[in-house]
Amino acid sequence: MHKDNMKLGIYDSVVVGAGISALLTAQRLSLMGRRVVILEGRSRIGGRLVATEQGFDLGAAWCWPSQERILSGLAKDLGIETFPQPADGMAVMEPGGMQFPDEGAAGPGAIRFRGGLGGLTKRLAETLNADLVTIYTDQAVSQVQTNQDSVMVTSTSSSGEMKEWQARTCIITAPPRVAATSINFSPQLNKDQREAMLSISTWMGETTKIVLEYETNWWQKHDALSGAVFSHVGPLSQIWDNSDAEQNLFALAAFSFDKHAQYLRNLNDDELAKVLTKQLGRAFSVSSPPLPIAIHSAHWITEPFTYAKPPSALPDTRNYGHKLLSQPHHEAVFFAGTETEPYHGHVEGALRSALRVTDQVQAFLIKQENASTTCRAATS
Ligand SMILES: Cc1cc2nc3c(=O)[nH]c(=O)nc-3n(C[C@H](O)[C@H](O)[C@H](O)COP(=O)(O)OP(=O)(O)OC[C@H]3O[C@@H](n4cnc5c(N)ncnc54)[C@H](O)[C@@H]3O)c2cc1C
Numbered sequence: 001m002h003k004d005n006m007k008l009g010i011y012d013s014v015v016v017g018a019g020i021s022a023l024l025t026a027q028r029l030s031l032m033g034r035r036v037v038i039l040e041g042r043s044r045i046g047g048r049l050v051a052t053e054q055g056f057d058l059g060a061a062w063c064w065p066s067q068e069r070i071l072s073g074l075a076k077d078l079g080i081e082t083f084p085q086p087a088d089g090m091a092v093m094e095p096g097g098m099q100f101p102d103e104g105a106a107g108p109g110a111i112r113f114r115g116g117l118g119g120l121t122k123r124l125a126e127t128l129n130a131d132l133v134t135i136y137t138d139q140a141v142s143q144v145q146t147n148q149d150s151v152m153v154t155s156t157s158s159s160g161e162m163k164e165w166q167a168r169t170c171i172i173t174a175p176p177r178v179a180a181t182s183i184n185f186s187p188q189l190n191k192d193q194r195e196a197m198l199s200i201s202t203w204m205g206e207t208t209k210i211v212l213e214y215e216t217n218w219w220q221k222h223d224a225l226s227g228a229v230f231s232h233v234g235p236l237s238q239i240w241d242n243s244d245a246e247q248n249l250f251a252l253a254a255f256s257f258d259k260h261a262q263y264l265r266n267l268n269d270d271e272l273a274k275v276l277t278k279q280l281g282r283a284f285s286v287s288s289p290p291l292p293i294a295i296h297s298a299h300w301i302t303e304p305f306t307y308a309k310p311p312s313a314l315p316d317t318r319n320y321g322h323k324l325l326s327q328p329h330h331e332a333v334f335f336a337g338t339e340t341e342p343y344h345g346h347v348e349g350a351l352r353s354a355l356r357v358t359d360q361v362q363a364f365l366i367k368q369e370n371a372s373t374t375c376r377a378a379t380s
Pocket residue numbers: 016017018019020021022039040041042045046047048049058059060061062063139140141142173174175178179182183203204205207208209300305306336337338339345346347348349350
């Protein structure tokens with residue numbers, strides 16, 4: 001930290017959001033000696049990476065290591081083991097029940113993480129240097145005001161208590177449309193940057209993900225099925241085996257979209273178990289499939305820190321990596337997060353954005369420090 005700011009207690013950077021992009025950014029900046037505060041609106045860290053206690057991911061789960069080297073490298077550095085997404089046996093297509101060899105329901109080469117990507121995120125947070133990085137949850141950022149030499153960020157807790165945080169820079173990692181609709185920027189974002197942010201949808205932000213736990217992997221015992229289903233009937237559109245690496249915990253996981261997801265959101269637990277069991281029985285041609293011992297659901301569309309409705313006046317795009325989002329707002333406010341990188345909305349994009357924004361912020365801070373040294377030299 002620059003010594004003048006050390007005296008004043010100003011952070012080098014305030015990071016909005018505690019998803020994987022924010023955590024890697026904080027790690028990298030702290031390795032450069034920078035002091036960082038992370039403000040997270042939810043009561044937990046991880047953003048779209050969250051796992052159940054048993055390690056079943058309710059957000060992202062897969063990595064394709066041949067292309068996603070930063071994520072696979074990070075897992076290695078953190079000592080997180082990986083295992084291939086199970087794909088032994090036949091996949092099923094609905095309607096009709098046609099069976100075909102499962103060549104990777106998640107795409108060839110997909111791997112998962114022991115303890116889930118939710119677990120990896122927690123591990124990353126634990127490794128942060130506590131002298132330089134502080135994380136506060138339940139701090140929804142509502143205002144980012146850029147002044148001459150610093151940025152003032154206002155956050156509000158769920159009980160309504162407001163706090164102000166002063167830093168030399170601010171890094172927004174909230175999904176762009178969420179940031180543009182929930183944070184008041186002063187001075188305002190320029191029109192083009194704001195419209196770009198409003199038009200970019202959050203990757204998987206409308207998805208429902210459901211994990212069904214079982215006592216056995218009954219689908220494999222029947223007809224050598226892999227557990228993978230691709231359904232045009234619904235309510236689940238894609239289903240796959242989500243058991244753990246040791247084959248101690250058995251589970252199926254699934255995505256549901258649009259009107260099917262809306263229908264599932266309105267069911268109580270018993271109704272949900274019945275409806276999903278009916279679909280699984282039909283897809284796997286089993287007359288009385290077992291009921292799950294537990295169901296875990298994440299309806300991402302209902303989460304305001306992930307999803308914001310598209311404004312009717314603008315197109316709803318997946319224009320990830322828009323050039324205006326790699327440019328700062330009023331020099332000191334930077335943007336990161338997977339939607340700011342041209343990489344499919346995956347975790348790898350979030351990590352790439354962290355590397356990019358760290359370099360941008362460090363260059364800005366050094367420039368500011370050099371300018372203040374030159375200024376002091378000129379006046380002495
Ligand atoms: C169901 C699902 C399945 C997915 N599957 C995969 C997969 O298999 N593989 C893959 O690579 N990717 C997958 N993804 C995408 C992956 O989850 C994201 O790319 C990644 O988690 C994005 O990280 P991020 O840090 O950019 O954003 P986020 O994780 O969204 O983090 C942003 C953070 O900002 C916080 N925030 C928002 N607004 C505010 C505010 N005003 N104040 C304070 N905090 C705020 C949020 O709470 C959140 O913690 C999936 C996503 C979902 C939802």
